[in-house]
Amino acid sequence: MGFLKDLKKSLAGDPDLSKLTPAQRAKIEANQARVQSALAEADVQRSREAEELEVFQQELDDRRVLLGPAGGDQTRARVATNDEIRESIDKGPAHMLRQQLSLSKRQLGEVADDLTRRHFDPGVLDPAAWQEIAAKEHAARETALLAYLDDSSEGSTSAPIRISRLATRGATQIDEVAAYLASSGLAARPDLVFGLYRVPDRISPALTPNSERGRVVEWDIVHAVVPGLAACGLPRVSFIDAKRHVTRRRLGEPEPLDEDVAISSLGVAGIGADRCLGISRAVDVRAPSAEFSALRAEVAGVYAFTPGDPGMPTPPTEVVDVAIGDPPGCHVAVLNWHAIARVVQPRLQHPPIAPSPFPYLPLTPQELLLMYVRVVGLRAIDTFAAAVTVNQPTDLEPQDFIAGRFEIDFGLDSPKLPCADGKARTRLFGATQIVIAYRDRIDYQAGRDRWDRYQRDVLQARLHLGTGARRPVAADTFASGAIGTFERAVRKVDIFQEDRTNPHRYCWPPIDLR
Amino acid sequence: MSFLPPSVDPVGSVTQCPHVRRARKWGWLIAGAVLAIAGLIAAVEGTFGVFGSGDGVGEQQASGTIGQLDSGAGARTAVFSGQSGTYTVWLIDGTVVSETLDQRVNATECFIELQGGETARIDGSRQAISVQEGDTATIGWFDAPEGEVRVSCSFTSFGSRRLADELRVNREFVVTPGKPSLEWQPWVALFGGIGVTIVGSWALRRGLEGKIITDAVERC
Numbered sequence: 001m002g003f004l005k006d007l008k009k010s011l012a013g014d015p016d017l018s019k020l021t022p023a024q025r026a027k028i029e030a031n032q033a034r035v036q037s038a039l040a041e042a043d044v045q046r047s048r049e050a051e052e053l054e055v056f057q058q059e060l061d062d063r064r065v066l067l068g069p070a071g072g073d074q075t076r077a078r079v080a081t082n083d084e085i086r087e088s089i090d091k092g093p094a095h096m097l098r099q100q101l102s103l104s105k106r107q108l109g110e111v112a113d114d115l116t117r118r119h120f121d122p123g124v125l126d127p128a129a130w131q132e133i134a135a136k137e138h139a140a141r142e143t144a145l146l147a148y149l150d151d152s153s154e155g156s157t158s159a160p161i162r163i164s165r166l167a168t169r170g171a172t173q174i175d176e177v178a179a180y181l182a183s184s185g186l187a188a189r190p191d192l193v194f195g196l197y198r199v200p201d202r203i204s205p206a207l208t209p210n211s212e213r214g215r216v217v218e219w220d221i222v223h224a225v226v227p228g229l230a231a232c233g234l235p236r237v238s239f240i241d242a243k244r245h246v247t248r249r250r251l252g253e254p255e256p257l258d259e260d261v262a263i264s265s266l267g268v269a270g271i272g273a274d275r276c277l278g279i280s281r282a283v284d285v286r287a288p289s290a291e292f293s294a295l296r297a298e299v300a301g302v303y304a305f306t307p308g309d310p311g312m313p314t315p316p317t318e319v320v321d322v323a324i325g326d327p328p329g330c331h332v333a334v335l336n337w338h339a340i341a342r343v344v345q346p347r348l349q350h351p352p353i354a355p356s357p358f359p360y361l362p363l364t365p366q367e368l369l370l371m372y373v374r375v376v377g378l379r380a381i382d383t384f385a386a387a388v389t390v391n392q393p394t395d396l397e398p399q400d401f402i403a404g405r406f407e408i409d410f411g412l413d414s415p416k417l418p419c420a421d422g423k424a425r426t427r428l429f430g431a432t433q434i435v436i437a438y439r440d441r442i443d444y445q446a447g448r449d450r451w452d453r454y455q456r457d458v459l460q461a462r463l464h465l466g467t468g469a470r471r472p473v474a475a476d477t478f479a480s481g482a483i484g485t486f487e488r489a490v491r492k493v494d495i496f497q498e499d500r501t502n503p504h505r506y507c508w509p510p511i512d513l514r
Numbered sequence: 515m516s517f518l519p520p521s522v523d524p525v526g527s528v529t530q531c532p533h534v535r536r537a538r539k540w541g542w543l544i545a546g547a548v549l550a551i552a553g554l555i556a557a558v559e560g561t562f563g564v565f566g567s568g569d570g571v572g573e574q575q576a577s578g579t580i581g582q583l584d585s586g587a588g589a590r591t592a593v594f595s596g597q598s599g600t601y602t603v604w605l606i607d608g609t610v611v612s613e614t615l616d617q618r619v620n621a622t623e624c625f626i627e628l629q630g631g632e633t634a635r636i637d638g639s640r641q642a643i644s645v646q647e648g649d650t651a652t653i654g655w656f657d658a659p660e661g662e663v664r665v666s667c668s669f670t671s672f673g674s675r676r677l678a679d680e681l682r683v684n685r686e687f688v689v690t691p692g693k694p695s696l697e698w699q700p701w702v703a704l705f706g707g708i709g710v711t712i713v714g715s716w717a718l719r720r721g722l723e724g725k726i727i728t729d730a731v732e733r734c
């Protein structure tokens with residue numbers, strides 16, 4: 001019994017050393033010293049981990065696009081202190097088990113919530129009610145925006161800025177846009193047109209997923225409204241293929257934006273913003289090959305629309321020297337719409353939620369585009385591009401499927417939404433970013449300062465982050481060595497070459513790998 | 515109009531605008547329609563040719579009865595006088611069940627007596643391929659000089675015992691002049707027709723897409 005009593009005392013951390021032999025005492029003291037040393041080492045290790053975690057958290061914070069309520073849970077992870085660990089140990093294994101169970105339960109609840117989407121509120125589904133709520137929220141945002149507009153600026157043109165949405169067919173979309181510009185008289189007025197772009201949504205996605213030739217494709221023309229314009233001649237449209245090696249880049253250098261390439265091309269021909277109607281990325285939204293029916297939005301090239309004046313020079317489309325960064329004398333703003341869309345329109349096949357969970361954020365990318373144009377005070381005569389578009393190839397899948405509901409509601413409860421021609425069709429919303437490219441002026445810097453304040457104070461966002469714009473040129477997986485040689489050889493004979501996109505547009509392969 | 519972003523004005527289709535119209539490509543439309551219709555007709559014809567019952571084995575020179583397995587009961591010899599040339603022996607089975615027909619073809623042996631005392635033997639299991647038309651299939655073919663020809667056939671033991679009873683029946687056979695030919699035309703019509711229909715549909719689509727015509731207006 002005495003032995004058991006001693007053992008219990010020892011385990012309780014209260015050994016009576018006086019009853020031990022000198023050798024036993026020395027052994028215990030040596031053990032205790034080792035434990036102390038290990039604890040000290042653990043302290044150092046934990047401090048290092050805490051520092052690393054802090055750096056990691058800081059990096060995460062630096063990349064966070066949405067702040068404020070829409071930014072989600074901002075609780076920061078941290079390393080437990082030694083005192084907390086010791087306290088937890090002192091309270092015994094049952095306490096630790098309870099803590100672990102509690103954590104697991106919470107995590108399980110979150111997963112279950114995601115799976116069942118119990119917390120997902122689709123908002124009102126009645127079109128009239130949706131429109132009414134959206135209009136009210138829009139009016140409130142307009143009121144907040146007014147404080148950031150510069151009324152004295154010439155850029156705050158008295159003519160209202162509107163977006164005219166045109167319904168075209170995929171096969172003839174460029175001809176139709178050109179014809180609309182001519183018919184409306186806008187083709188002759190670059191001073192009124194801020195930009196134009198193919199709306200990067202897929203309409204009727206269940207029909208001919210591999211082709212958009214027969215599908216409705218919408219185009220937006222962003223312009224100042226001036227009544228009484230006379231019809232004019234057709235604009236001229238030039239196209240640069242994204243697969244072409246148009247400009248030189250080395251590994252590690254930033255890839256050019258589509259707008260950089262088009263502005264540089266126009267610049268070679270002596271065409272400035274004052275003679276440019278708009279630059280638009282050529283976006284295709286289709287299944288990349290017959291084997292896969294998943295739809296993907298990707299950029300195939302870039303169009304530049306200029307007035308069809310007889311003396312208008314033709315910009316080069318084969319080889320263009322594109323400066324690194326913004327084209328000289330220009331500014332290109334790329335805004336992250338995807339981050340906002342995730343919270344105001346979580347399901348690609350449905351319209352944005354109304355009432356909005358975050359009504360201080362714009363409800364549509366078009367609204368965000370106009371916000372930027374108005375706050376910075378841009379003039380149409382200075383703009384090359386004002387577009388809602390995409391950058392990297394983006395798979396468009398109904399979000400419920402991704403969220404794990406194991407059903408594609410697409411076609412079942414996907415609503416038919418009105419298109420520009422008045423007919424209702426199913427639609428997958430594909431926009432991920434806004435691009436505004438313009439000839440820079442001193443007063444635009446003040447406008448950008450206003451935009452920064454507006455972003456920070458009202459939108460509580462840093463929309464310039466996470467856009468993937470001007471990524472450093474990087475080799476793809478098999479681009480070096482013997483495998484790279486083989487890969488490049490296969491690409492040359494691959495029958496599916498047409499469907500393969502380059503890792504970087506206009507500059508692939510980089511000159512280091514050629 | 516609902517569910518549309520504020521500040522966006524739908525302007526409809528460009529063909530609703532003044533000076534703009536979509537012109538159909540009539541050449542493509544007509545060519546497409548002709549090709550699509552021709553292709554469809556060919557494909558339907560081909561389908562009937564491939565999967566239809568066929569028009570039989572053609573001109574019969576003579577007919578006989580195949581003797582039953584083991585006993586040879588019911589056998590009847592086909593006798594005819596003909597020109598010199600190749601003749602084909604066909605089994606008329608009355609069934610299109612592939613397993614039974616194949617069994618009977620493989621089990622059939624024919625003994626041929628030719629003018630001048632020469633003989634020939636054909637075996638249904640030795641032919642490279644048995645041409646089948648509906649319920650009729652070839653046993654084989656032989657060359658004969660001008661004059662009388664006598665063809666006697668009987669079922670012999672072949673294949674699974676389970677099917678032996680299928681050979682204790684009498685079946686007719688016929689002799690026709692010439693070699694059997696594989697009918698390739700229906701296949702060409704079927705697949706060619708499908709191909710032409712696809713090309714026609716593509717041409718039709720091109721024609722329907724048309725092109726956008728902006729009527730002459732004052733240049734800017």
